[in-house]
Structure formats: C-alpha cells, structure tokens
Amino acid sequence: MKEMTQVPEVYVLGGYQTDFARNWSKEKKHFVAMMREAVLGALDETNIEPKEIEVAHTGNFAAELYSKQGHLGAFFLEIDPAFSGLPTSRHEAACASGSLAIQAASAEIEAHRYDLACVVGVEQMKTVGAGEGGDFLGTAAWYELEAKGIEFPFPKLFGKLGDEYDKRYGLKDEHLAEISTINYANAKLNPNAQTRTWYMNYDHAMSRDEFNGTIGGRIHISDCSQVTDGAVAVLLASPKYAKKWADRNGVSLDDIPRIKGWGHNTARIRFEDKVAESANDDYVLPHVRSTVQSAMKRAGIPDVSGIDAIETHDCFTTSEYMAIDHFGLTAPGESWKAIEEGDIALGGKTPINPSGGLIGAGHPVGATGVRQVLDCHKQVTGQAGDYQVEGAKNVQTLNIGGSGTTSVSFVIGK
Amino acid sequence: MLSTTSTASGKSADLLGSREIKHVVVLGANGAMGLGSGALFTTAVPRVTFLARTKEKADGGLAAAVKMVRSSTVANRVDTGSYDADFDRVVAEADLIFEAVTEQLDLKQQFFDRIDAVRRPDSIVATVTSGLSINQLAEGRSDSFRKNFLGLHFFNPPNVIVGTELIAGKDTDPKLVDFLDAFCTVRLGRAMVRTADTAGFAGNRIGFKVLNECAILAEEHGPLLIDELVGPYTGRAMTPLATIDLVGWDIHRAIVDNIYELAPDEAHETLKLPQYMAELMEKGVLGRKTGGGFFGKDDGGGRIVLDPKTQNYAPKSSIARPDLAFIDTISNLHRVGRYEDGMKAFTEASGPYAAIAQKVIAGYISYSFHRVGEVTDDISGIDRIMGFGFNWAPPSVLVDTIGLKPTIKMIEKAGLPVPPALANAQEGTKFFDDPQVNVGKFFVAA
Numbered sequence: 001m002k003e004m005t006q007v008p009e010v011y012v013l014g015g016y017q018t019d020f021a022r023n024w025s026k027e028k029k030h031f032v033a034m035m036r037e038a039v040l041g042a043l044d045e046t047n048i049e050p051k052e053i054e055v056a057h058t059g060n061f062a063a064e065l066y067s068k069q070g071h072l073g074a075f076f077l078e079i080d081p082a083f084s085g086l087p088t089s090r091h092e093a094a095c096a097s098g099s100l101a102i103q104a105a106s107a108e109i110e111a112h113r114y115d116l117a118c119v120v121g122v123e124q125m126k127t128v129g130a131g132e133g134g135d136f137l138g139t140a141a142w143y144e145l146e147a148k149g150i151e152f153p154f155p156k157l158f159g160k161l162g163d164e165y166d167k168r169y170g171l172k173d174e175h176l177a178e179i180s181t182i183n184y185a186n187a188k189l190n191p192n193a194q195t196r197t198w199y200m201n202y203d204h205a206m207s208r209d210e211f212n213g214t215i216g217g218r219i220h221i222s223d224c225s226q227v228t229d230g231a232v233a234v235l236l237a238s239p240k241y242a243k244k245w246a247d248r249n250g251v252s253l254d255d256i257p258r259i260k261g262w263g264h265n266t267a268r269i270r271f272e273d274k275v276a277e278s279a280n281d282d283y284v285l286p287h288v289r290s291t292v293q294s295a296m297k298r299a300g301i302p303d304v305s306g307i308d309a310i311e312t313h314d315c316f317t318t319s320e321y322m323a324i325d326h327f328g329l330t331a332p333g334e335s336w337k338a339i340e341e342g343d344i345a346l347g348g349k350t351p352i353n354p355s356g357g358l359i360g361a362g363h364p365v366g367a368t369g370v371r372q373v374l375d376c377h378k379q380v381t382g383q384a385g386d387y388q389v390e391g392a393k394n395v396q397t398l399n400i401g402g403s404g405t406t407s408v409s410f411v412i413g414k
Numbered sequence: 415m416l417s418t419t420s421t422a423s424g425k426s427a428d429l430l431g432s433r434e435i436k437h438v439v440v441l442g443a444n445g446a447m448g449l450g451s452g453a454l455f456t457t458a459v460p461r462v463t464f465l466a467r468t469k470e471k472a473d474g475g476l477a478a479a480v481k482m483v484r485s486s487t488v489a490n491r492v493d494t495g496s497y498d499a500d501f502d503r504v505v506a507e508a509d510l511i512f513e514a515v516t517e518q519l520d521l522k523q524q525f526f527d528r529i530d531a532v533r534r535p536d537s538i539v540a541t542v543t544s545g546l547s548i549n550q551l552a553e554g555r556s557d558s559f560r561k562n563f564l565g566l567h568f569f570n571p572p573n574v575i576v577g578t579e580l581i582a583g584k585d586t587d588p589k590l591v592d593f594l595d596a597f598c599t600v601r602l603g604r605a606m607v608r609t610a611d612t613a614g615f616a617g618n619r620i621g622f623k624v625l626n627e628c629a630i631l632a633e634e635h636g637p638l639l640i641d642e643l644v645g646p647y648t649g650r651a652m653t654p655l656a657t658i659d660l661v662g663w664d665i666h667r668a669i670v671d672n673i674y675e676l677a678p679d680e681a682h683e684t685l686k687l688p689q690y691m692a693e694l695m696e697k698g699v700l701g702r703k704t705g706g707g708f709f710g711k712d713d714g715g716g717r718i719v720l721d722p723k724t725q726n727y728a729p730k731s732s733i734a735r736p737d738l739a740f741i742d743t744i745s746n747l748h749r750v751g752r753y754e755d756g757m758k759a760f761t762e763a764s765g766p767y768a769a770i771a772q773k774v775i776a777g778y779i780s781y782s783f784h785r786v787g788e789v790t791d792d793i794s795g796i797d798r799i800m801g802f803g804f805n806w807a808p809p810s811v812l813v814d815t816i817g818l819k820p821t822i823k824m825i826e827k828a829g830l831p832v833p834p835a836l837a838n839a840q841e842g843t844k845f846f847d848d849p850q851v852n853v854g855k856f857f858v859a860a
Binding site for chain 1: 453484485486488574576651748750751752850852854855857
C-alpha cells in the first residue's frame, strides 16, 4: 500500500437511488431517464442547485451492449440545462464501475481540482433476455477464454469459487442458503429493493426443484443476484464546499459522513489464474483481502471490529461467503461460523447487507458501487429506515468487478 | 437531509404484539383471489388451510399457488380440505378466517352463517369482497362476529400488487383494524389504505369510473382510439379497455352497477354501463376469458377490434389512426424522463382528440379529490390505492407533475367541478406525500 499523505477529506452529502424493482424497458424508457431521476433526486435530497455541480462522473459497465450507446458522461447534459459545459467522464470496471467513478471523483477533490462532484452509477439491463444478458456479463471475465459459448458464465465462475472453498476448507449449501435468506429478508425492509415482494424463505433457498434450479454447479437461482435496471447518484464534496453546505443547512461539519478510507486492487482477470496464485495463501482471493484492509487502514480502523456494518458484493452467495473471512469476521475458511452465530444478520455483531445487497436489493451492475456508498451514508446518518443498523458509525463497502478481479472498498463514517 | 430518524416504529411493534395469527383458513381457495391470498399468508403465518367445495379443488388451488409464487415451499405451510368434511373443525381452530368465495351476497352470507356457528369468539373474519357492503354482510351476525369482521381487499394478483384496502364495519373493533393494518404492512409487505364502507370502496370506485367512461367514449370513437388517447402516456401501465377485458366484463358490470345504484354522485352518468356492453354480454362476450371483448384475435391470430356501433369486429390493421402527434411528442418526453414537460405538452395539446384525453384525466383528478371525506380521510389513501392497486399515476402525482394552475384550468375547460382542495391551494403546494415512491414510473412512454 502506498504511503498515506495528508489530503483533503471527501464528504458524502447524500444521494438518491431509483426503485430497483422498476423495469425501464416496460416503461419504454431510455437510460437517460434513469440518470435524470437519480441526479435530480440527489440534488433535491441534498438541497443543492444543478449549477453548483462542478464535475460529473458516470459509472457504467456495458451500455454499448445493453443499449448500443457509449459516451455516457455526455448524457449528464441531457439532465438539466445548467450542466452545459460541465466536465464529465465515464468509468468502467465491470461490476466495480460505480466505485471507480467514486474513486475518480474523490481523487479530483483531493487534488483540489473541484469542490463538488456528482457521481451517478447506471445500468439498464432488461433491454435483453436472460441468455443474451448473461453473455454480455461474460465480458467482465476473459470473454474468449471463460465465457464465449457458455450459458450463464458468471454463476459458473462463482460456483467455482464455492468449489475452491469446499476443496480448501469445506463448504455447506446450508450456509449459502442462509446468506440468501438474510439478504432477501433484509430487502423486505428496503423500499427500493427489487425483491421486496418476492416469495423467499430458507426452505426455498434449500429447495432443488424446478423453481430453484441450478445455474452453474452449486449455484442455484436463489444464490444469484438480480438482473436490475437502476441508477444511483451521490454528491461528493471538498471540506470547503461541505462547510458551506453545512452552514447553509444548519448542520455541523462533523455530522457529515466522509470517505474515511479506500482500497483498490486488481487481480488477474481469469479465475483459474487467481486461484493458482493463491494456492499457498490462507485467503482464496488475497487481492480482495488487501482491498478491504487498505480501506480500514486508511480509515484508521485496526480491524473489522471497528466496522459496524458491511455492504458487500454478493453477486452470488459464494462471493458473500468469501467476503466474510476476507473482511476478517472469521479466520480464513471459517465464514460459516459468523453465519451460524447470527453475526451477519440485521441485529448481529456485524450485519452484512442490511439493504439486501445485490441478491435482495438488486444489481444494476454499474450502479452497485454507488448504491453501496449511498447505503453507507444512510446508515451512518440514521436514515436507513427499517433496515437501519442501530448506532452505525463506520460502514464499509466491498465492490467487485469480474470474478474477484477489480476490488474497491470504502469506509464511510463521520 | 441530515436527520436522525428512528428505526422500526415502536407503535407498529406494540400493535403486532396485541394479537397472534398462527392459523389462517381460506374459503374459496381454488379461486384466483383465494389461492393468491393464501400463498401470501404463508409468508407470515405457519399454518394456512385451503378450503374449497372438494378437497381436489383445494389441492388444485394449492398447486396453482405454488406456480404463482414459484416455490414448492408454499405447500410446507398449507393443508387442504373441503367445506363438507373439514369446515367446522378448521374454522373453529383458526385465528383468521379469510373469505374469498364467489362475489354473491347470499352465498357469502351462507358462509358467514356457518362461520358464526363454529368460530372462536376472538377469531378474525375477513372478506376479500371488492365492493359488497361490509355492514350489509355483517347483518344478523353475532356480536363477536361483527366486532371481529372486516373487509381486507387484496388486488389480483396479490403476490405482485401490494395495494390493499382495509374496510371496517360500524361494529368492527378499532383495535382489530389497527392490528390488521400493522400486520399486513409489516408482515405481508402491503401498502394499506383504510376506506369507508362505500360502494366499490376507494380503488374500484375511482378506477372503474374512469374505465367505464372510456367504455362509454368507445361507442362513438372506437376502442382502439380511446385506448390510445387514455393510454400509458397519461400515467398507467395498462390501457383502460384492455383492463376491462382482463378483469372481465361481468365483473366490470357488477362493480359499476353497484356504484351507480348506491353512490349517485356528480359523475353519476359516467358510471352507467353502456347499453352495447349489456347487449354483447347477453351474447356471451365477457372479455379475455371468453376469447375477446373490446379486443380479440381472429381465427388466423390477427388482432381484431370491436366496433360497438355494429357490435362486429374489424381487423386492427383496417382501422385508420388519426393524427395523434401530440401523443408521440409526450411519449418522447417521458422516454427521456422529462415528465413535467410531457404533461405540460399534454395540457397544452389542442384538437378534439386531445380534448377527449384531457377530459378523462381531468375527470379522474376531479373525481378523486371529490371523494376525500367520503371514501378515505385524505387524498393520500386514494393516491396509494390508485398507485399501488391500479398502477395508475395517483391523482396527486398528476397535479404535482402538471402543476396546480394548469390542472385547474384543464378541469375547468372540461366543464367539471374543481375540487376545493385544489381551488384553495397555494401555488407550489405539493400534493403527493410519499417520498419513497418514484413518481416517474407511472408515466410510461408508449
């Protein structure tokens, strides 16, 4: 990890998430409508005028494929006339695209280039059927080697992650089913969660009939995150702007959450190369471990006991299972202990995905990293409603692109 | 904004603790509402008994419920039986008896007789009636029955549509109403609306007024044009006449006849079933379930459309579309999320066709606001049931999106009464009060 130097802090003023249960293709809408609702919602939520925004960043994975449209930064200007001339850009790192947009905006604030940035993550995925969409998602892996001609490549890759755990430490379906059950249960408390009205219980997650068939090896339907349309916007600010904003809104600067730490690593893109590299490591995905540790270290938090809740990347139950020991909630390979102890459920020692995560809340790929940061903001400001973690002060994200390839983590706290 | 809102409401926790529902009996569990509601109860209740005329029918209901929610685990919590063999025993055990039999007053009353004879004095009896009077249904029942009896109106299909009406009778225990409101909200994830015991309650009263008005207009203008004029761009997922076809013409007639008879109001004539529909129903036309209503398919699978004047069908492709450029303009604005601009273009559109659409929408807003105090205590109840029950833009969302003054102007231009709540409001007032709802979702670009 690079030596830390004194840089301005980045404040998270708030934001807005679209309802992930919406199907924007059925509404016959272009993704710019989604961006518009998210950005205008965020401005309204934070009491900020469009003309105050100095720079905009978009996180998006594959609009070229889903909507045959690139150049998403430019679509900011379609949101409001006040954005005319605004510097914009678009960032892509598969499912970690949203976090990279936040990284870029943060870096610019730290470099004193701008005082107020708007970040929007967006993905419209229901423009195509499940098979075609699964193929598009395959481009987050090494397409030619891992995805081409394979039906639903990603469930299969994350099934292999489960297989690797099984080989090294043992892995039971019951524990994966419990992860799914918790995420769905939390989603019922989240008014923006895609699955909030879906039928789910532990028995269903354990069932193996036509309604919960296998998608790839040990991965069944209930182990998967969702195909989701959604956009999320957050406003990030320098101390200078945050102070002004705090005064304007009659709050103390100390009450505004900050990005206290970040971590960002990349591993080799092919899953089997990652696993080969970690053969002698305690951790199956050591670069993911580095990412969460870097974020904690930068935040001045010695270990996960200083983290009150986690919003992690449960693209499949196996990825959350991996996150549990990689965050340090248990010793390597012992994630099941935290599940059995009830530590990760809402009300447990370190709740994971109080929002419902990617399985329960939904996974609009390019928006997920931004959604996680917004949910952290809601938690540490006590605005998470029915999925509030009591007294949450520091909440951490883990956003993963590909099969554990690009990892980004943020610690959000006051 | 920065605030420290509390988490789970202590009030609903207290209410939920005030009673227990461990066993629900569903009567009419082979029908769509019965089996759908039964499946919903299994998400929160450990035992649900499906009853029907025969055990085979109840088993069929369970199989359909499994398919509806796509989980075999529904069956883990369900047992089945028949009215003859099991009724008295399971109804005597139940904490909640949920009546979903055919929508006929005398039939429901026969069931209530039997329930009253065997139920525990503290068990809840709920009916899913979509319009029969709760007070009338309770007439002649025991004191404890009337105290524990209410309307719980789920919308079909209950696993998808969360809007739910809760209707107390004059003798219903207010504590039971509070409890069931909390139970359905927290345990079943419902968007609850309390309504008065008036014909059609809130949702159907307003929704079917609009649908029937479209059916009346279809006589002169044809179903195709009316469904486009009052189409998705005006704030709904499904077009009005296609909705009547889906619901069934017989159900439509039962609802509007009931409202027409019992609730004469300022829009009385729009609730009168068109004669052509009555005549076609005589010939067996009931909508989608009989193969067609306003819309259908010919033997070759081609789409055909009813001509109400001749009561014959014509190929859809043979019906000319007049110049409806204003709809295209509005749809294009909705498509990119410019809903205010879209609805501005709507109120400013000119010509006879725009006037028809404006009159229906103005009528919907005017009629909804005039029902406040009659069917619900405030407009937010009506907003909730239209948004979450019908999937239509709630009246308040339309006012907010169109703007107060242009809304009033549109209502006046249509020759309809301006609701006092609008006439007396300050410019800039926001009427829709649920920040959790993405209002944009109601404006479909079609």
